[in-house]
Amino acid sequence: AQSVAQPEDQVNVAEGNPLTVKCTYSVSGNPYLFWYVQYPNRGLQFLLKYITGDNLVKGSYGFEAEFNKSQTSFHLKKPSALVSDSALYFCAVRGLPSGTYKYIFGTGTRLKVLA
Amino acid sequence: GAGVSQSPSNKVTEKGKDVELRCDPISGHTALYWYRQSLGQGLEFLIYFQGNSAPDKSGLPSDRFSAERTGGSVSTLTIQRTQQEDSAVYLCASSWSTRGGVYEQYFGPGTRLTVT
Numbered sequence: 001a002q003s004v005a006q007p008e009d010q011v012n013v014a015e016g017n018p019l020t021v022k023c024t025y026s027v028s029g030n031p032y033l034f035w036y037v038q039y040p041n042r043g044l045q046f047l048l049k050y051i052t053g054d055n056l057v058k059g060s061y062g063f064e065a066e067f068n069k070s071q072t073s074f075h076l077k078k079p080s081a082l083v084s085d086s087a088l089y090f091c092a093v094r095g096l097p098s099g100t101y102k103y104i105f106g107t108g109t110r111l112k113v114l115a
Numbered sequence: 116g117a118g119v120s121q122s123p124s125n126k127v128t129e130k131g132k133d134v135e136l137r138c139d140p141i142s143g144h145t146a147l148y149w150y151r152q153s154l155g156q157g158l159e160f161l162i163y164f165q166g167n168s169a170p171d172k173s174g175l176p177s178d179r180f181s182a183e184r185t186g187g188s189v190s191t192l193t194i195q196r197t198q199q200e201d202s203a204v205y206l207c208a209s210s211w212s213t214r215g216g217v218y219e220q221y222f223g224p225g226t227r228l229t230v231t
Binding site for chain 2: 032034036042043044045046049051090092094101102103104105106107108
């Protein structure tokens, strides 16, 4: 069965410091991996995705994520955090279709960037 | 262009009543998803439509939940005989055809359902 884990409910980081939001997954076959962000009082927005190819994926707002097949991880990173990055972040996975194209989302990690 | 819209934005209903939630996807998007977001629970997949194919209903929590998509566009999620545990934010998302590739989903603002 497909699953996604975001082990941290909340991550605090000082503005200007690098940030990492963790995600691990379990799927049969090669995964399609996504990160979405939910700003306060706004809908979920797509940040980036990994389908195949280069393990380092770059996305919106300066975010990037590294696909690590051996560790089944897809951690979200940013070299220098901004206060405006404070939001709720969701990792999602879609495995090879076995008659379904549904996505499994993690429980979310709240990022708080402190000025 | 216009994004995914959902209505109503908020719905308060009494336990036992039926409710209908509406989703207007982005024009041209043939894939449509419904999710439920409860506090601290992340997003729970409910149902998925792709074009004229039979929907994937595997996430619907009970037979009180149903959804339809008319004309390959607008979708309605219906909850019959609402219970307090149905209280949540219901999110709709659409994307380009999942048959042709792997595309990101565009989410609507959600409908906050409160069952009293």
